[in-house]
Amino acid sequence: MTGESFTGKRIAVVGLGISNLALARYLAHRGADLTLCDQKSLEEMGDRKPAILQLAEMGARLRLGSRYLEGLWEFEEAYLTPGMKKYLPEIERARASGTKISTEAQLFLSLVKAKTIGVTGSAGKTTTSTLIGDVLSKSGRNTYVGGNIGQPLIEVVDDIPENAYVVLELSSFQLELMEKSPNTALVLNVTLDHMDVHRNRAEYVAAKTRIFSFQKEGDLAIFNGDDTTTAAMALEARARVALFSRRREVSGDGAFLRGSSAIVRLGGVEREVFDVGRLLIPGPHNVENALAASICLIDAGIKPAYIAEVLSEFRGVEHRIEFVRELEGVRYYNDSIATTPDRTAAALYTLAQPIVLIAGGSDKNLPYDRLGEVIVKRVHTLITMGHTAEKIEEAVRRALSSGEGKEQISIRRSRDLGEAVTLARRLAPPGASVVLSPASASFDAFSNYKERGKLFKRLVLEL
Template identity: 55%
Template sequence: MKLQERAAVVGIGISNMALIRYLVARGVRVTACDRTSAEKLGERAAELARLGVPLVAGEGYLEPLADHDLIFLTPGMPKHLPEIEAARRRGAAISGEIGLVLDLCRAPVIGVTGSAGKTTTTTLIGEILRAAGRETYVGGNIGKPLIEQVEAIPSEAVVVLELSSFQLQLVHRSPHIAVVTNVSPNHLDVHATMEEYVEAKKAIFRRQSPADWLVLNADDPTVRAFAAEARSRVVLFSRRADPGGRDAAFVREDRVIWRRGGRETPILFLDEIRLPGLHNQENVLAAVAACFLAGAPLSAVREVVTQFTGVEHRIEPVRVLDGVKWYNDSKATSPAEAVAALTTLPAPIVLIAGGSDKGIPFDPIAPLVAEKVKTLILMGPTAPKIEEAVRRGGYAGPIRRAADMAEAVALAREAAAPGDTVLLSPACASFDAYRNFEERGSHFKSLVEALS
């Protein structure tokens, strides 16, 4: 993408503040736009003033788009708003911070997307490549924005990006190695339809060439079907069976196998994987395939996979108190991610769930709630929907309502007995009470650590 003299940047979050600093440093005259008032933006508004960037805030924040031919959007906003559609029709270039990173990056890029497992898989890939001695940069939907350092990343390095559906709607280039972990309903509060959500995920491979690689979960029918649309070389992974093909990662007789060009290499036994849960076996297989395609040696793969215990806020052990195990799974912002945690942890479970609504049905969690949950504690705007779904699915146990996280933790402490598990796995976004799932998880952990 060619930078122009003027650009509008919509949404003043962390990644777009980094983008604005990058653009201003290169002489681009930026107009910042945000629905939030300057007063609420606080230090970010003050930094914009120091940079000499005018801010259009409040109800008419999208009006400047009519006067700009280069527009950068914050990933999580709907892309079909009238002002955006009008800009697109008149030929304005519309992108995002990560789209510009992909355009500028000289190093090969490994991109990871999916409804669940993105962060764990991306982190695993980054750690394996570092163990292999590669200069590695990890970013995208996690970590620090890469836009301010992308031009300094050497061509011999490797960049690993976690890519959300929102980010993929704003890219014009695909990674050299693309990984899709799975696809299930998510973010339907922003995507107009499930079909739009799936199409956004496909952007990770749409612009690949025949020299590129696409790593797909063969156990997910929606993801496996992507292979028929790919121009790149496809590698399937499966924890259930050999998915076929000359190149694949799969489980056979409790052992992870990597096949390249028809030649098979045993990698490790499943009981050597320290990450808990069947879903993490899939994440390991995806990471193994991507890293071998990127040239990592077997020694680096084994070193990391046999030591890696997980990422913060994802089925994260917090403490054991009076015989009760407490887990922070704040990153479970969808029912599918909550299902993974409920599948992994033993019953009886005291489950804390609820938050802001993403427009996703909660029925997928109902069977596991009925099977494993002793007491269900609900909070946030989605509490009635979750209660209705689990009752419909056969849950007959007690349901308590909490006004906030502090009350939820207190109710969980009251309900749990020695041998129980208390699990925060909201199945919802956090924006009703927190800026992000990290803040929610950190608050939960601080409350649990404070219990005496």
């Protein structure tokens, strides 16, 4: 078996989600002295229980339940699940005691020999990563797509050849402990997100910067020139820098619009890549995603005509302003990925009015004031649900009282998603766009946003 040996190393894998279970299998096959830690009991693990028991049969010890972090400082290495708070007392003590605190994503980047492309941002990561992967794969490149999407790649890291391309969607959770950056780094945008895990905005932004902080001079860092935070990040990069903008022509390397044509300039050479009018994915944010991806792909040697061809056929990603059906002149969209107010605001500017918005879910401790203003301007009927229903409604009422947009908006509260869909059909005016775009996480009623989106689609198709 090729790859690094972990024989005899005392390693804790903390949090037994999909990526960490894959990591545990990788480490177990390489001789690690493994302990699996999770705050849930074995019976609470659901469909993960068989995989955990299989690892236990291979020699892994289990430390499950409320005391799962006890003794973490006794291990040589501890790999934390994405989304876990990194400043818990037990983790701080382990770090102070010399335990190496890391993640599956960091280990993968340290081991993989192929060319790596990392994509981060508060919104657009999955669409852009998928688009880059599609173009590379269809052009004949040996391509792997992973990170925050798809199947974890850690189990096949030793089999990925040097001439391959690996495209990684990287969240702030995965980045905050990074000590190595991908060869090409894309930072699409930075807005508030995950304030339920990060202590403040500065910590969240600092995590995002690690995608390029460890790059070398020959690497490439791509930033959104229209986002003040990411534009400032560009000044800190040590690699080659390229900016993308849909509002202005950038100076130096980057991508921009000249009329409806997307232009990529690298090394002083301009190439016309695609026409905005031929994009199937809706909204100005997707123009930005396509611009960012085009810089990366031109740098990888893909011909502009080929990028344009794939873009003209690319329909986006499930749960991201995904068209579900048209019924009685009303179009239904699934935007369950929108777990933040900013993502929902972007969706509302993408869709045709009148709009019926279904919003609400579990609370990520994010402000809703700006979304309230956008709802008042863009939405005909608001249907709320979940723990954040009241917060969203209050933000809309504040916007109304301040004179933003129209004088009134119809607001209805629903018990659950099923009732929300029924209400939406009854209340949607002719020609409306009905969209599930929750501006909230899903954990009050669902295991993840995908489960929520799939239920919405099933409910709509059953109307």
